[in-house]
Amino acid sequence: MKCIHQDKALIFAFSGELDNLSILKIKADVIREIDRVQAPVVKFDFKDVTFIDSTGIGFY
């Protein structure tokens, strides 16, 4: 996962497979960064994601 600050947006770029285990690993970091930056716009970039299931839906 990459985290990018662009203009007033906080962008999280995800890649690979987003299953239960991988989401558990990144979840805290994503929430922490959102709380820290308090950006008016948060974007999730999934273009490099190859797999996602309902766990991912629940997280996002």
Place this chain on the structure above:
Amino acid sequence: MNRMTLSFDAKLENEAFARTSAVAFLMPLNPTVDEIMEIKTILAEAVVNCMIHGYQGCEEGQVRISVAYDETHRVTIEVQDTGIGIEDITLARQPLYTTRADLERSGMGMTIMESFSDEFEIQSHPNQGTTVRLVKQLQFHE
């Protein structure tokens, strides 16, 4: 008819193993990319349900998957646990229903499995485990 059966610990890192094993087994059927993605998703949903709901996160539980296909490329998948079981199957199958809102579960697992399969049934009793059985017809050209 060809069949494979796998049993593994209810550890989250084994979910990917389950997905890829099922797809690897079905590769002789030349599934389409969409079929592969649907099979992977079905396995992911079913296996995670065993781990999160059936065994409540206890990694000592065993998840058993069975994948079979016949000469018409009709695929049967069974995923089984011996966990706490489901009290109300009808309720559990409702979209967005979850008993683990504390884990921010979407409640869409059953709906997704049912959407990606041609036949879908659940057998479960409280404290007697759960078996999910799905049938999916892959493309077949004689």
